[in-house]
Amino acid sequence: MKISRRKTSNAYAKAGVDIDLGNKVKSRLPALIRSTHRPEVLSRIGQFGGLFDARFKGHEEPVLVSSIDGVGTKLKVAALAGSHVSIGEDLVNHCVNDIAVLGAEPLFFLDYIGTGKLEPKVFHDIITGLVKGCKRAGCSLIGGETAQMPGVYQDKDYDLVGTIVGIVDRKKILNGSSIRPGDVVIGFPSTGLHTNGFSLARRILFNNLKLKLSDYIPGSKRKVGQALLAVHTNYQPMLKKLSTLVNFKGLAHITGGGFIDNIPRVLPEGTGVEIQIGSWPVPLIFRFLGNQGKLPLREAFQVFNMGIGMTAIVSPDDAKKIIRLTRSYVIGHVVKGDRHVDLIV
Secondary structure (H helix, E strand, O other), rough: OOOOOOOOOOOOOOOOOOHHHHHHHHHOOOHHHOOOOOOOOOOOOOOOOOOOOOOOOOOOOOEEEEEEEEOOOHHHHHHHHOOHHHHHHHHHHHHHHHHHHHOOOOEEEEEEEOOOOOOOHHHHHHHHHHHHHHHHHOOEEEEEEEEEEEEEEEOEEEEEEEEEEEEEEHHHOOHHHOOOOOOEEEEEEEEOOOOOHHHHHHHHHHHHHOOOOOOOOOOOOOEHHHHHHOOOOOHHHHHHHHOOOOOEEEEEEEOOHHHHHHHHOOOOOOEEEHHHHHHHHOHHHHHHHHHHOOOOHHHHHHHHHOOOOEEEEEEEHHHHHHHHHHOOEEEEEEEEEEOOOEEEO
């Protein structure tokens, strides 16, 4: 007996998983996602795995670099604002930066969206943001997973995770081994919180101060929602361009853990870093959160990026070149130490 292709039961949908809805919203994606594809992509949308040609032209000893991450509780702010496109961009840019600090260029990206109830518009907005971020990064979106999991995720709540794979020549891998006392720490500005510190920021702004997304930050012309949802900066194109002119000894993406936990990840044994407070303009949002949350200085620099989203460690001569060519600041120096970060007031 031939079984009809038509929908014959809604039992699974009644349990909270609507397969037909999932297929319907995904059917609109192929053209959008194909717009991110580099020539190396061999697979079509919807296959069990993404295929990517591994004949890496222009690389003597190609090394693949991978990373996986999410955007934390910034998702809650996006849901509160009903704005989800920027979240997709945030995720791509965050992941691109994580491999850029090793000297890698992005090749392809995969996403995971888990939700209690699939909302077509939210889903489309997220994918639109992912595509936007991938196109700007020159990174192919070649696959993903959308999971409807009622009982795990509550109602319309969702989680968003991304995996990125990039490439770097072995001889060009940045591992921090050449960093020495006397080297200079350069800071590149962030757009705001980027994707870390949101649990604390939400508690201070929404729970303690009872502010709304539409309220202006006291002393600012910027609304709370605008400040919190500012898109995470992708530093990789700028770093790639600079790398032809200067020698990066080490790069650190200032995300979860702030200055205190991220900069030591690139320091060799016998070195530490002193960060000079006041050497760059700290955006109002961070000063406001620090004051209203009564945060000790070191905790603020461990939770938030404080207006610096990427740091580079270079020689004094290269530091001068970077300052001349980019919007950046000398924010500290490398000293003898045990892979620590000290804040100098």
